[in-house]
Amino acid sequence: MTGPAATPGADGDAGPAGDRLDADGLRGLFLFESLTDDQLAEITRLGEVRRWAAGSVIYAEGDPAESFFVLLDGAITLSRRVRGANVEVARSDHRGAYAGATQAYAGDRMEQVYPNTMRALADVALLALPAPEFAAAIRQWFPMAMHLLDGLFVAMRTTQTVVGERERLIALGSLTAGLTHELNNPAAAAVRASAVLRERIAGMRHKLAAVADGRIDGAQLRRLVDLQEAAVQRAATAPRRSPLEISDAEDELVDWLDEHGVPDGWELTATLVAGGFDPAGLDEVAGAVAASDLAATARWMAYTVETELLLGEIDDALARICGLVGAAKQYSQLDRAPHQTVDVHDLLDATLAMFTGKVPAGVRVVREYDRTVPLVPAYPAELNQVWTNLIDNALAAMGPVGTLTVRTGQADGCLSVEIADTGPGIPPEVRPRIFEPFFTTKPIGEGTGLGLDISYRIVVKKHGGDIRVESAPGSTSFRVLLPLTDG
Known part of the structure; x- marks a missing residue:
């Protein structure tokens, strides 16, 4: 703390203590012009005139607020520490300007520290009043004003606390609503994909039974399983296509399926194209089974592709959910x-x-x-x-x-x-x-x-x-x- 109670030199070039202002001198300051003679006498008793040389630090931001200062002569500047640099917030050469322990009246209801740093721009003379005694005098002399200030202080602090908490809750509630909505989308997609996947797996079992009802030997069945694995790989690496390219590819597969006598082949084309199938891929399937088994085999392949696509959809949905949960933990800094x-x-x-x-x-x-x-x-x-x-x-x-x-x-x-x-x-x-x-x-x-x-x-x-x-x-x-x- 660098303040008026320090020994000469501790506050730059602070002068010796002991100088006083009489009642007439105090009445020349706007803060004290309406005080009674007894009140002026008390200020005279409490206050000391202190002097600092230009460039001196009179008090520092964050130090205990021990004194209330009134400018008598010279010029001072007030600064705040921002981003490691001193930022000037005010300066004055007006006789009677005040700073320092300006909230001493609040007592222990708030931390009593200097809110800024005061420096002397030129040689200055300041009236220094000890904060505890000055605050006690203010409370005694102006009880109604103190009640009003107390009410204002408490009301503002309470209001700020309550409204601040409410704002945080509103923001949290709004973000939570958005988060649950975002979680619901992939969760619902995963549920839908899971339900369809269950149906397609059942269909695959039925089609496999139809394909392998005794008319296909082991070698052919092995060839079909290899084709099924190839279909899975093809579905996983299928390139992205434009809407026009997808339409042309579907038309090609419809023509191929019609030419090979597959009934309702148009129902399969969207899935087969999404899985990367083309006429050459279907030629491989046709070469592995008899013509009478082609329709059942084509549907089995379509179910295989759709199953893989549904699994990919579920993977994407679960990854989205995990990402949102991770973002929520990052946002809340839970357990950190x-x-x-x-x-x-x-x-x-x-x-x-x-x-x-x-x-x-x-x-x-x-x-x-x-x-x-x-x-x-x-x-x-x-x-x-x-x-x-x-x-x-x-x-x-x-x-x-x-x-x-x-x-x-x-x-x-x-x-x-x-x-x-x-x-x-x-x-x-x-x-x-x-x-x-x-x-x-x-x-x-x-x-x-x-x-x-x-x-x-x-x-x-x-x-x-x-x-x-x-x-x-x-x-x-x-x-x-x-x-x-x-x-």
Whole structure:
């Protein structure tokens, strides 16, 4: 702590303590102009005039807030530590400007630390009041004001806590609904494929019985089994075809089946073509059995191909389910340490996966990832909350049509994550307020005004990073900057 109670030289060039302001001097300061004589006498008793040379640090951000300071002469600057750099938030040469333990009246209901760092721009003189004694005097002199401030403080804190929790629950509920919808699709597909597969396996057994009812010897049956294995391999490696190519291939197989007397051959062509069959492949089948057994053998082959295709469909559905479950675990950071060194792309992909059910059909999602960016130390579960808030706001701004762009890279020595949308933009008159608690541009009942406030506190206060916004009609971008190292 570098403050007015330090010995000379501990605060740069802080001067000796002991100078006092009399009642007339105090009345010249707007903070004290309405105090009674007794109250002024108490301020005179408590306060000491301290002096610092230009460039001195008067107090440092995060140190215990021990003194309330009032500027008497000179100029001071207040700064905050952001992304490892000092960012000036205010400066003043106005006599009576104050800073330091400005919330001492709240006592132990909040952490009493300096919210910023004060430096002397020029040689300064400050009135230093010890925070505990000054706060006790304020509570004694202005009981009604203290009750109002207490009510405001408690109400704001309670409201922010309750609404913040509610917002998180709403976001979680919305994402959960989307996730269950996405899980339902592949699960339902797997169930349908399984039911059809059961029928086709039964059909294969029946067709095999019809084919091998004594009219086919062992050598021919072995040849059919080899053809069946070839059909399975062909189905697994069948090339993708255009709709026109599929139609032409089906016409060829219909003609072949009609020429060889296979009844209702058109029912088989779609499956055989999907499995990679062509007339040459059917010639091999026809050469392995008698003409009287060709129809049953062709259907047996079609069932074989369809069985393989159904198994592939089930595999795809189960892989999709496993991927969604993995994304949910990545998003929630279940069973993982709160602070980790992470690949931010994994977090972004997990969050986007959770949003799959919420992205309108007319919104295109574009990923522009710089895979060369390094891993970063972070609280991944909380960063996922930031991505959730920013993506949700972007989707709400665009409506049913637009482009959501998620971009990564490096900027200013930090890892950069950009969430951009093609919505109408943020009006210039409200842009300075978007990170304020409870401020929202959404209609009543649709927004709590805490999403960006929560995101700001997570990025800036917890990670030592920064959030920047650029907005114009048709293009709004929120850029999150995260330090590459702790500290």
